[in-house]
Amino acid sequence: MDFRKLEAFCKVYELRSFSKAGQELHLSQPTISAHVASLEEQLGLLLFDRLGRNVLPTNAGDVLYREGKEIFSILRRAEAELSMLRDEVAGELIVGGSTIPANYILPELMARFMAKHPAVRIELRTGDTDEVTEMVAEGRLDLAVVGDLPEVRGIIPEPLFSDRLTAVASPRYVLPPDCPLSEWPWVMREQGSGTRRAFERALAAGGHNPRTLRSVCMVYGTEAAMRVAVAGAGIAVVSARACDAAVRRGELRVVDCGLLEMERKFYLLRHEGRRAFPAAGAFLTFLRENAEI
Template identity: 30%
Template structure:
């Protein structure tokens, strides 16, 4: 059945039978036969077909969602079985929220590839909410996230502590607490762990910014702050180069920095050797940079 689901998922993601057949190294009639057999098995038509495309109907959407989860579980099971007699190798799908994924994870991956070249990692960078959902649906092996998330039945391990500080352009002088409500605040999008920390900061310090600008990238926020567009609350991990280059300054406000935790999340206690090795490297090498 896993092969039928694999063919079905490929057809859906490629958008038509011919591209799916090419991807699967099958003939188009063979692909069509697999889909027809799967539809007979589940007792419902799953795809709306035209000469140009195929689209999921309501039943197909339900099957597609669960097929992705089933295939993820099957792949994970096979890796665990293979690992019983083999060294750390094979695929490892890693998810991370932006802060950790863009500023810390690359250094961990360099060490992983140096010590374990037979491990084949793929990395997905998204906000905390999206990574947690992918882990819950068995589409990622492991995730590193900040903030809180509502998905149940996830295994959570605290990994590291991060410091959140207010940053402004070094072109601006004499920034103090009086500027916090008057200045433009540049913030991340809802669902981001950084945005969650920013909202908590506003609540804790009873601040109601007159103007918010919402950007979907920490790098874009840093560039905008450097240019004098506004101020922001960012992770100390993300601003090390800018502090060295003296393009950003930390605003010293009583009660800061705010501390937040990063966690590792997984779905199952059964781990491949590749995942065990990666988690060990995470625990040993996740260090908090010193503030300037």
């Protein structure tokens, strides 16, 4: 079986899209489709049901993906162990990050780590805290950094960085006088966001019921929340790391919402049953050495 074709199949399986798989692998969509079709012809089984724009794996697809990922895991382990014979850290490292770590913490650290270990190739996968935690639980990531403490069996969390949440609005936006916090026009993050959960905990600690807030809209991602606030639609709660530049440029202003417990931590996540390859072990050590707690 051609490993390139198997890799194309696995990427389509993960992304549920031939075009997205092509973008990830830097191949054209027809090439991806041809690889999958060739596998189906070789096996004599359909691997995907094509339902319009939707791509759903068949039972045969589920089996091939499970075994295919094991094959690639064995290859990665062999590559890592061979690199140890050359006394170097090498191989592929798959890292996950929720919104703030993926955009404001991990990129600089990854660049410094790769400068130190040029034989390591890092793939960064992103999502909200719940999505990234699920990827760790499923064994799809070597490690991850997220914005809230998970409650998932089999995952080892470790505090790594501190953060502060800040309420921001457009400098042009003026709140009505004596307006209670629950009536402020809030731009809320999606369910599953670590930022949202930290904000709701701060509200509860301050004696406010998060369910009574007036939410004018819900957005997916920190950048979207800040853009909506810049446009004057309401008040967003975002990481101080994320909004610092916009505040200094005068695009946003900090709003005192009277909540005291707006601090949170970012956590390093590992699966307790996943074997750490040399590249993952080296990156883990590197992150601990650069922790800011």
